Amino acid sequence: MDDPDDRAAELAREQAYFDTAAIHRERRRDALGDSARAGAHASAAAQLRQHAQAAADALGAAGTAVAFGRINNDGGESLYIGRHLIRDDDAEVLVVNWQSPAAAPYFEASHADPAGLVLRRAFTCDGNVIQHFTDVRFAELADALADDHPSPVDQALLNELGRGRTGSMRDIVATIQAAQYDVIRAPQEQLLIIEGGPGTGKTAVALHRVSYLLFQHRERMTPEQVLVVGPHPTFIRYLAEVLPGLGDDGVAMRTLAQLGPPVRIDRAEPPAVSRIKGDPRLAQVLKRALAARIGQPEPAERLLINGRFHTLPGATVAEAVAASNAADLPYAAQRQQLRARLTQLVTELGADPAAGREPLDNLLERLWPAQSAAGLLRDLFGSRRRLEIAADELTDDERGLLYRRGADRVSAESWSLADLPLLDEAEQLINGPPQQYAHIVVDEAQDLSPMQLRSVARRSATGSMTVVGDLAQATGGWAQQSWEAVAEHLPNTHPMQVTPLRYGYRVPRQAYRFAARLLPVAAPGVVAPEVVRDGPADYAIHRVELARRAATVAAVATARADDGQFVGVVCPPRCRREVAEALSAAGAQWASGAEGELGRAINLIDPYEAKGLEFDAVVVVEPEQIVAGDAHGHRLLYVALTRTTRYLDVVSVGEPLPLGMPAGTDPTGTVQPAEPPTFSAREARQLAGHLAERLRSAAPPAAWPQVLELLGDELNAAESSPPAELNSPGD
Numbered sequence: 215m216d217d218p219d220d221r222a223a224e225l226a227r228e229q230a231y232f233d234t235a236a237i238h239r240e241r242r243r244d245a246l247g248d249s250a251r252a253g254a255h256a257s258a259a260a261q262l263r264q265h266a267q268a269a270a271d272a273l274g275a276a277g278t279a280v281a282f283g284r285i286n287n288d289g290g291e292s293l294y295i296g297r298h299l300i301r302d303d304d305a306e307v308l309v310v311n312w313q314s315p316a317a318a319p320y321f322e323a324s325h326a327d328p329a330g331l332v333l334r335r336a337f338t339c340d341g342n343v344i345q346h347f348t349d350v351r352f353a354e355l356a357d358a359l360a361d362d363h364p365s366p367v368d369q370a371l372l373n374e375l376g377r378g379r380t381g382s383m384r385d386i387v388a389t390i391q392a393a394q395y396d397v398i399r400a401p402q403e404q405l406l407i408i409e410g411g412p413g414t415g416k417t418a419v420a421l422h423r424v425s426y427l428l429f430q431h432r433e434r435m436t437p438e439q440v441l442v443v444g445p446h447p448t449f450i451r452y453l454a455e456v457l458p459g460l461g462d463d464g465v466a467m468r469t470l471a472q473l474g475p476p477v478r479i480d481r482a483e484p485p486a487v488s489r490i491k492g493d494p495r496l497a498q499v500l501k502r503a504l505a506a507r508i509g510q511p512e513p514a515e516r517l518l519i520n521g522r523f524h525t526l527p528g529a530t531v532a533e534a535v536a537a538s539n540a541a542d543l544p545y546a547a548q549r550q551q552l553r554a555r556l557t558q559l560v561t562e563l564g565a566d567p568a569a570g571r572e573p574l575d576n577l578l579e580r581l582w583p584a585q586s587a588a589g590l591l592r593d594l595f596g597s598r599r600r601l602e603i604a605a606d607e608l609t610d611d612e613r614g615l616l617y618r619r620g621a622d623r624v625s626a627e628s629w630s631l632a633d634l635p636l637l638d639e640a641e642q643l644i645n646g647p648p649q650q651y652a653h654i655v656v657d658e659a660q661d662l663s664p665m666q667l668r669s670v671a672r673r674s675a676t677g678s679m680t681v682v683g684d685l686a687q688a689t690g691g692w693a694q695q696s697w698e699a700v701a702e703h704l705p706n707t708h709p710m711q712v713t714p715l716r717y718g719y720r721v722p723r724q725a726y727r728f729a730a731r732l733l734p735v736a737a738p739g740v741v742a743p744e745v746v747r748d749g750p751a752d753y754a755i756h757r758v759e760l761a762r763r764a765a766t767v768a769a770v771a772t773a774r775a776d777d778g779q780f781v782g783v784v785c786p787p788r789c790r791r792e793v794a795e796a797l798s799a800a801g802a803q804w805a806s807g808a809e810g811e812l813g814r815a816i817n818l819i820d821p822y823e824a825k826g827l828e829f830d831a832v833v834v835v836e837p838e839q840i841v842a843g844d845a846h847g848h849r850l851l852y853v854a855l856t857r858t859t860r861y862l863d864v865v866s867v868g869e870p871l872p873l874g875m876p877a878g879t880d881p882t883g884t885v886q887p888a889e890p891p892t893f894s895a896r897e898a899r900q901l902a903g904h905l906a907e908r909l910r911s912a913a914p915p916a917a918w919p920q921v922l923e924l925l926g927d928e929l930n931a932a933e934s935s936p937p938a939e940l941n942s943p944g945d
């Protein structure tokens with residue numbers, strides 16, 4: 215349809231259809247409002263209102279596009295496809311919702327197999343007003359195919375990928391690709407692993423899969439029974455709009471730090487300590503630590519009740535303890551059982567158990583002390599003796615890493631991210647499993663330690679999970695090497711299925727070519743994605759002197775933002791303060807990713823926070839320090855370089871692509887949470903306390919002066935090391 219007049223007439227016809235569908239949608243909304251008011255009494259009216267609200271939500275918001283696509287099949291039938299189902303007054307379908315089987319050919323049709331279609335039309339709308347449409351005519355395609363290599367993307371997708379980004383992820387429903395659609399509608403009863411390079415749409419696909427499954431299983435699964443787990447708050451906020459936009463409100467979205475009891479996370483610790491805390495052997499250690507809290511009765515337990523001593527034979531009490539121990543219950547419920555048995559024994563002796571409450575409580579507390587997860591962990595880590603009893607499979611060095619001086623009060627204890635899955639494990643041992651979900655999505659799963667995976671697994675009611683990740687982006691102490699190793703700590707109720715996504719939609723060819731040079735070093739076995747499009751410009755390297763680094767970052771970022779781009783500055787912790795100051799000095803409107811929001815034109819984030827995010831323009835600061843900051847630093851740099859949808863700038867004193875440099879040489883680099891922009895007196899005290907603890911546990915007092923002197927030398931050497939030699943721009 216190349217003739218502009220024909221096109222305009224067709225657009226008018228389509229708009230008339232959209233207008234009619236919108237009228238019916240609003241009529242239905244009005245009817246739902248009337249029925250909600252029709253309840254004969256208060257509770258019936260409340261029920262009707264609830265039902266009407268759910269039905270109104272399923273209509274989509276007023277003023278939004280009724281459809282995003284249309285298909286014509288070879289039988290001459292046409293079908294409009296939207297986010298929500300719309301019927302006319304005679305219950306005839308005007309627009310079918312995208313999850314319905316009737317919509318499948320829209321997503322399935324490809325060059326190789328048109329799935330019975332002759333036309334697929336994609337609409338671009340402003341509200342419910344069609345701006346333009348793009349057509350794929352499959353017969354013409356088949357001709358083109360005969361003599362040419364097909365492009366894996368059509369114009370509608372290219373238009374969508376080229377749109378500017380904001381701090382919120384958009385749904386991709388209008389342009390889901392055939393391979394993605396297969397993953398989205400894969401059966402629920404499996405441990406599905408979606409793997410693929412950066413920007414292949416893993417996260418987007420996993421979220422659409424949730425919406426699809428919720429529709430298919432709407433009789434037995436509600437949004438509240440689905441959990442999505444992501445690495446950090448910025449990521450969760452970035453995703454938060456996608457499912458509600460698809461009509462699925464109420465899905466639980468949590469960071470890893472939100473799995474487990476609510477505690478303050480402000481403990482920084484060396485990578486080796488985080489690493490041992492992620493070790494699956496810790497599950498047994500905690501179990502034994504809890505069992506070690508259970509006491510032994512005296513040969514005779516004498517209880518003073520109402521002025522008289524009553525004696526419980528030690529053997530009888532020991533039997534009661536053993537019976538509780540044998541019960542298949544969590545610790546707190548076993549304790550309740552023991553209390554009931556002791557009360558019964560006292561009653562059998564003729565004593566009034568109500569009057570004997572205090573001595574009974576004392577006995578119970580001695581035999582089976584009340585425990586909290588935080589208390590158990592604080593006591594375990596704060597006692598070498600307890601560690602020795604509970605953790606005999608660990609080496610002395612490993613126990614030394616776990617040891618720390620506990621705070622005086624449990625509530626004053628400070629915790630690290632790596633402590634959380636341990637607290638969660640302890641919570642399960644003490645109080646039983648947490649809330650469970652019918653389906654769980656876990657993103658960036660390549661970074662999870664076994665203990666974190668266990669934490670996710672215990673929330674699964676059925677073993678049905680969608681696990682999302684990329685081994686080439688695995689960093690941190692527990693960077694996973696294979697999906698089999700990940701699955702070892704997840705439920706095995708259902709078979710595991712690894713499904714790769716092949717095409718890279720986010721990163722433009724120019725930027726990816728640069729980032730991909732890291733792959734042979736970062737993840738030699740991993741297949742690079744096939745990038746589908748070009749960006750507007752080549753990447754740019756800015757080699758600068760140290761004194762100019764921060765100002766250059768600020769200048770580049772501001773120029774991109776002034777050009778209307780949504781900018782991410784990916785900056786290693788060591789450069790963060792100087793860059794933050796330079797951005798402020800340049801008068802830039804910038805936000806800190808550490809605060810969980812991508813709210814401004816320029817967003818300053820550390821390389822870990824960058825995981826899963828994307829920006830129109832990315833400025834990567836000092837790659838050498840990114841590589842130095844993690845044992846898998848080349849992968850961390852790969853993550854940083856693959857966040858862009860358009861422009862990539864690298865600002866550095868050192869090598870922009872330090873392929874030959876060893877990773878993880880900066881031991882402060884992996885400290886989590888990320889280094890804050892300023893360092894307060896409280897933080898200084900905490901760090902001093904932490905260093906003192908490490909010193910105390912690692913060396914005898916006589917050696918401390920020597921260690922401190924050497925530490926001073928090390929710090930001075932690091933400060934005064936000259937910047938790497940400047941050389942010409944790379945690639």
Ligand SMILES: Nc1ncnc2c1ncn2[C@@H]1O[C@H](COP(=O)(O)OP(=O)(O)OP(=O)(O)O)[C@@H](O)[C@H]1O
Nearest residue numbers: 386389390391412413414415416417418719720826
């Ligand atoms: N079919 C599609 N239609 C439109 N946009 C798409 C499609 N597939 C992916 N995208 C876009 O590509 C970008 C990358 O998607 P997503 O964040 O899901 O990738 P990812 O594989 O999870 O990346 P990473 O490994 O870096 O976290 C997003 O902007 C997403 O909207």
